[in-house]
Amino acid sequence: MSTATLNVRTGPGLSYPVLTQVHRNQTFSIVESKKDWYRISTDKGEGWVADWLVTRESTGSLNETGQQGTVSTNGLRLRKGPGTSEPVVTILNKGDIVSISETSGSWLSVQSGNAGGWVHKDYIDLGAHSSASASPSKNKEAKQGVITAGTLNVRKSPSLNSPVAGAVHRGNPVSITGSVTGWYEIQFGKSKAWISDNYVELSSTPVEVPATSSEFTGKITVNSLNVRSEPSLNGNIAGKVSKGEKYPILSERNNWFEIKLKSGKSGWIAGWFVQKTVAGEQKKSTSSTQPAGEKVTILHNGTNIRSSADVQSNVVKRADSGETFSVTGKQGNWYEIKLKDGSTAYVAGWIVSIRTGSGSESSPSRNTSGGIRNKVITIDPGHGGRDSGTIGTRGTLEKLLTMKTAQLLADKLKSAGAEVIITRKNDEYVSLPSRVSLSHYYDSDAFISIHFDSIYDSSVAGHTTYYYRNYQKDLAYDVHESLADRLPSRDRGVRTGDYHVIRENKQAAILLELGFLSNPAEEANVTSHHYQDLAATAIYHGLNDYFSN
Incomplete structure (x- = not known):
């Protein structure tokens, strides 16, 4: 202690x-x-x-180790505890590199990417990774990204057990310099650090970290925190700081931060009560990502203006075609705009046109929603009622997941002016012929059947697009290309599939398998709102490409 x-x-x-x-x-x-x-x-x-x-000490039966090793077989089960009766966390494959933290009998406690658990030692080859300094093979990257999580921990190494070096926030731009399975290495201040790749949306445009006089800022996370004369609880109390306040970090020592107070004096605060971020990062960056004077123009009457960058958030205003608003920031595909009363809100980027400060105009909506507007699109959430579909390793019901994803897609399409038909609007059973009949009755321009996959091999993961008739092929490839560009899961390609809803369909129809619920790691990913919204956005853009060609 x-x-x-x-x-x-x-x-x-x-x-x-x-x-x-x-x-x-x-x-x-x-x-x-x-x-x-x-x-x-x-x-x-x-x-x-x-x-x-506290200080953690090893015991005779539970030994700590600094080793790393390589998985020597495919389909190795990573379990919650040291025994074959323990639940499976995920599946590891031959060649995966793991960090070994402890041993218990014939079992090793390991970390692989963002997953941790226990494996039998017979399937781990220490080999060249037996030194404590060994690290997973890192791929060099030169990418740009934007954080999609509210607050995301930045760690010193690619492991959930690694010490937290700070935090980044939703909408923050990051420069990605490397990667290992499940993790991105980013530029964090003047040094490198790691974040989970589940919460980063890759960007095609360069991003810059604002230049500041201080490398890091510390945000106080407790109601009242003593500022001391030295980096120790033995130091004299020189003042107090309060929750939510932010101060430049001048230096660090033994998990204590030296901060610059508003009076100009400096003092030390305990680092475990401070959230460290790159200086200026928590401020909304408009100059680096939004040209000065940029405005958005609403394209459709009754467009929803929302409280946050999410189709599930509250509607604070409805705007009509031709209304113009100043842009104050951007989060993913959403624009933060300034309303007449001075408050800010959000509008989806796919239903507005953009005018820069120089007067040039781009219209993502005319290039995107122009093709979709007035099209009849039938969305088919797979299964329902007594037909639960597949059941994930953690109990996820496919029928409920397809419904959530379908609703997100419907919201986006309606916002762009499409006429949307949903084959079921709640947890009810609808026969396959009835689903096809709806597609024919409404003379659908496109029919999208949404599903999640399952297989006996829990190591299999990824998304797949199926079509049956030749006249469905273009739709399949346009939507799948968009999914492959945007989803973080493995691309399993476009295939022909003998499924009733596409085989018997006279319209352009496809069936999407958006991930494997039989894979524990992928199940955890696809059940997140972020993944479902990402999938819906990808389908939306794929449909736009199809109708615009």
Whole structure:
């Protein structure tokens, strides 16, 4: 312990009540770990302590190691615990590199990308990766991206067990310099750091980190925090800072940050109560991503203006064709605009035209929604009612997931002026012939059947597009190309498929398998709102390409 007395809490967080107190040099068994906390067994029962205030020691039966190794077989099950009865977390394949943190008998606790768990030692080849300094083979990258998560931890190495180096926020631009499975290496200040690749949308345009006089900014995360004269709890209290305040970070020492106060003086604060970001990153960057004076013009009457960059967010205003708003920022495919009362809101980029400060005009909507407008598009959420479809390893029901994705797609298409038909609007059973009949009745310009896949081999992952008739082929390739460009999952290509809803369909019809629920890692990914929205956006753009050709 780094303090004389340490609070043991009833849960893994500083907001939980204190169960008891323990003292320096006392030793306790670790029952469980969760993010930055350990659950330990005390004479008052089990409770939680912060991992930055304790030192973890190895025991005879559970040994720590700094090794790395390579998976020697395909289809290796990564389990939650050291035993074949433990649930499977994900599947590893031959050649995957893992970081080994502990051993227990014949089992190794390993980290692979953003997945951690236990594997049998017989299937790990230490080989050339036996040194503590070994690291997964890194691919060099030169890409640009935008963060899609609200707040995303930046880590010192590509592992969830790695110390947090700071944070980035939704809409922040990042320069990607390298990658390993599940992780991107980014430029973080003047050094390199790592973020999960699940929360980055790649961009085709360059992004820049704003130049500032201070490399990092620290945001206070607790209500009141002492500023001390030296980087230690023994330092004299020189002042206090409050939750939400931000200060330039001048230097770091042993997880303490030296900050510059508003008075001009400097002092030290405990780093575990500070969220570190690249200076200026939390401010909305308009000059680097939006030309000065840029405006958007609404193309359709009744266009929804929303509270955030999400089709599920609240509608704060409805605008009509011809209305113009100033652009104050951008998040993904959405524009942040300034309303007449001075507040800001968001509008989808695919239903507006853009005018720059120089007067030149681009119209993503005329190039995108122009093809879709007035088209009749039938969306078919697979399964429903007594037909659940496939069931994921974590219990995900395909019938509910297809419904969510279909609704996201419908919202985007309606916003662009399409007439949308949905074969089922809730959890109900609809026969396959009835689905096809709806496509014929409305004389659909396109029929999109949405599904998620399953197979006995849980290592298989990716998205696939199927068609049956030759007149469906162009639609299949246009939509699939858009999916392949935008989805982070494996591209399994375009194939012919003998499925009733496309085989018996006289219209241009395709069936999409957007991911494998039989793969635990992919199941976790495709059930996220981010992935579903990404898939809906990709289908939308694919349809636009099809109708514009």
